Amino acid sequence: MPDTTQATKARAGESQPLPATGKYLVQLSDDFFFKFLRMIVALVALFYVVQLLPKLSGVLTTLVAAILITAVLDPIVSLVERSNINRISAIILVYLLIFLGLSVVVRTSWPLISKQFTSLAHYFESMEADPSVSAFDISRFNLGKSIPFLNLPSVQEKITSNIESSLTEFLRILFDGVITVLSSVPYLIIIAFAVFFFLKDGWKIKRALIQSMPNRYFEMSLIILDKTTTQLSRYIRGQLIVSLAVGSLSIIALTLLGVRYSVIIGAVAGIANMIPYFGPIAGAIPAIIMGFMDTGSFAMVMAIAGAFAAIQLTENVLISPYVVARSVELHPLLIIIVILIGQALMGIWGMLLAVPVASILKVIISEIRWGILNYRLKDKELL
Amino acid sequence: MPADNGQFPFSTDSFWGNIFSRKSRSLDDITYTLSKSVLFASMNKAELQEFEKIIHRRTFKANEAVFWEGEPGVGMYIVKSGSVGIYNITPDHGKKEIAVLKSGEFFGELALLDDSPRSATCISKENSEIIGLFRPDLFGLLERKPRLGNKFLFQLATVIGERLREKNRELYAYKSKLDSTEIIV
Numbered sequence: 001m002p003d004t005t006q007a008t009k010a011r012a013g014e015s016q017p018l019p020a021t022g023k024y025l026v027q028l029s030d031d032f033f034f035k036f037l038r039m040i041v042a043l044v045a046l047f048y049v050v051q052l053l054p055k056l057s058g059v060l061t062t063l064v065a066a067i068l069i070t071a072v073l074d075p076i077v078s079l080v081e082r083s084n085i086n087r088i089s090a091i092i093l094v095y096l097l098i099f100l101g102l103s104v105v106v107r108t109s110w111p112l113i114s115k116q117f118t119s120l121a122h123y124f125e126s127m128e129a130d131p132s133v134s135a136f137d138i139s140r141f142n143l144g145k146s147i148p149f150l151n152l153p154s155v156q157e158k159i160t161s162n163i164e165s166s167l168t169e170f171l172r173i174l175f176d177g178v179i180t181v182l183s184s185v186p187y188l189i190i191i192a193f194a195v196f197f198f199l200k201d202g203w204k205i206k207r208a209l210i211q212s213m214p215n216r217y218f219e220m221s222l223i224i225l226d227k228t229t230t231q232l233s234r235y236i237r238g239q240l241i242v243s244l245a246v247g248s249l250s251i252i253a254l255t256l257l258g259v260r261y262s263v264i265i266g267a268v269a270g271i272a273n274m275i276p277y278f279g280p281i282a283g284a285i286p287a288i289i290m291g292f293m294d295t296g297s298f299a300m301v302m303a304i305a306g307a308f309a310a311i312q313l314t315e316n317v318l319i320s321p322y323v324v325a326r327s328v329e330l331h332p333l334l335i336i337i338v339i340l341i342g343q344a345l346m347g348i349w350g351m352l353l354a355v356p357v358a359s360i361l362k363v364i365i366s367e368i369r370w371g372i373l374n375y376r377l378k379d380k381e382l383l
Numbered sequence: 384m385p386a387d388n389g390q391f392p393f394s395t396d397s398f399w400g401n402i403f404s405r406k407s408r409s410l411d412d413i414t415y416t417l418s419k420s421v422l423f424a425s426m427n428k429a430e431l432q433e434f435e436k437i438i439h440r441r442t443f444k445a446n447e448a449v450f451w452e453g454e455p456g457v458g459m460y461i462v463k464s465g466s467v468g469i470y471n472i473t474p475d476h477g478k479k480e481i482a483v484l485k486s487g488e489f490f491g492e493l494a495l496l497d498d499s500p501r502s503a504t505c506i507s508k509e510n511s512e513i514i515g516l517f518r519p520d521l522f523g524l525l526e527r528k529p530r531l532g533n534k535f536l537f538q539l540a541t542v543i544g545e546r547l548r549e550k551n552r553e554l555y556a557y558k559s560k561l562d563s564t565e566i567i568v
Contacts, residue, residue: 075526078523078526078527079526081527081528082526082527082528082529084530087527203436203437203523207439210439211439211440215441215443215447215448215449216448218439218441219450219454219457219458219517222439222457222517222519223455223457223498223519226519230519374454374455375451375454375455376451376453376454
């Protein structure tokens with residue numbers, strides 16, 4: 001091989017003669033041929049990957065879920081590892097703690113959850129059996145006293161059916177969501193295994209990924225990958241902690257106020273909280289409607305609204321400043337636009353995922369921009 | 384398998400070389416290279432193997448830049464085989480060689496402490512294999528194994544302290560020379 005000879009000569013301290021013109025041309029064309037071949041192979045591979053994507057959506061969802069859970073658990077495992085415990089034992093210990101924690105939570109709150117789900121299931125059954133029966137009759141609230149036009153039967157009927165259909169739709173989405181989660185237990189087992197191996201061998205995967213970068217981009221890629229993963233895992237952890245806190249506080253507040261389906265509605269308020277500005281309102285509305293429908297009292301509405309306001313205050317003052325990374329924050333106008341785009345593309349799920357996805361993209365783009373501005377990517381072999 | 388003369392099977396193309404070269408090597412030669420360096424001299428095999436998990440092996444062609452002056456520093460490098468030149472870029476865009484580093488020698492260690500811009504350019508003088516230890520990985524190790532991380536940092540501080548002492552001695556020598564010379568401005 002010509003390069004081997006050159007390298008050996010260089011090692012021996014000899015001067016390297018310039019290659020003959022013909023040889024140089026042959027080398028150039030070889031290089032060009034291999035680059036062209038690689039590009040073709042890469043394009044064909046990309047084409048097949050794009051073709052396969054819809055069929056692989058289940059695998060991708062599992063993988064994404066595993067990566068998100070790994071981002072949350074990795075610092076906890078590292079913390080356990082600090083006490084001179086090897087990584088595998090640390091992972092097993094964290095798994096055991098999570099299993100124990102979940103068992104305690106499920107065991108203590110199961111009667112309440114079960115009761116609410118049974119009641120919700122009965123409600124759907126009765127709706128399917130006789131759709132004309134209305135569970136939410138607005139006429140019994142005597143709203144006509146303060147708002148006279150509500151006395152008109154047609155207006156009452158219209159309002160009742162509108163509220164009922166949207167609330168029913170909301171509860172049905174939730175119910176179906178929970179059923180989907182429960183029915184995908186095999187997937188949860190796969191995710192648990194995937195998370196275990198991501199936690200154990202994540203460094204190998206990261207290193208293999210970075211190892212494939214050409215020298216010219218190596219340092220830049222390394223620092224971009226590190227900054228991006230650090231910010232994203234902090235963002236995901238922050239969102240999860242905030243959601244858990246808001247969800248738990250909402251469940252407690254709604255249960256104390258005696259709102260029907262408090263666990264389900266509180267859990268939704270926690271998840272919806274991930275959407276800035278809209279989330280907290282979207283989380284409170286079902287609770288307010290449910291409370292009002294059941295009691296017909298404005299005092300109840302005020303109590304629920306007050307409880308949600310207090311939860312938001314707690315979240316904004318005591319929780320978010322400590323757990324949510326400021327650098328990931330988006331401009332309010334951009335948030336509105338991405339939520340609308342998410343809604344147009346994927347409905348409710350799109351709205352929920354729009355802000356996290358946009359935040360992730362923002363981090364990746366800003367870090368790549370930083371790398372391009374700070375690293376010399378061209379003319380690296382000039383000297 | 385690496386050839387006895389140290390030639391890499393994929394040395395003509397660092398892209399593919401960096402991907403495939405790992406498969407053909409044992410871990411022991413890395414721990415051996417690390418143990419030769421003063422920064423790792425006091426570590427046992429198990430500790431060196433922990434570092435083996437966080438280091439990166441890179442192959443560079445002759446005249447290929449490892450990093451450029453002014454770029455944000457990410458970490459340090461140890462020359463495993465071959466040699467590298469450390470250069471300062473002159474105002475007329477030329478290069479002035481400051482040092483040549485060979486197998487076992489290390490450079491760029493200050494970048495482990497912060498991301499200040501690199502003070503010099505490093506270019507591989509021949510086909511070389513270089514081991515890189517980078518700040519994010521070291522910080523990860525400090526979180527997971529603080530005792531081992533601190534042991535390394537202490538060694539790094541000792542090396543930097545020794546260099547500072549040497550520079551102080553040089554400075555003192557220059558100052559004495561300057562004092563003994565009668566210069567009338």
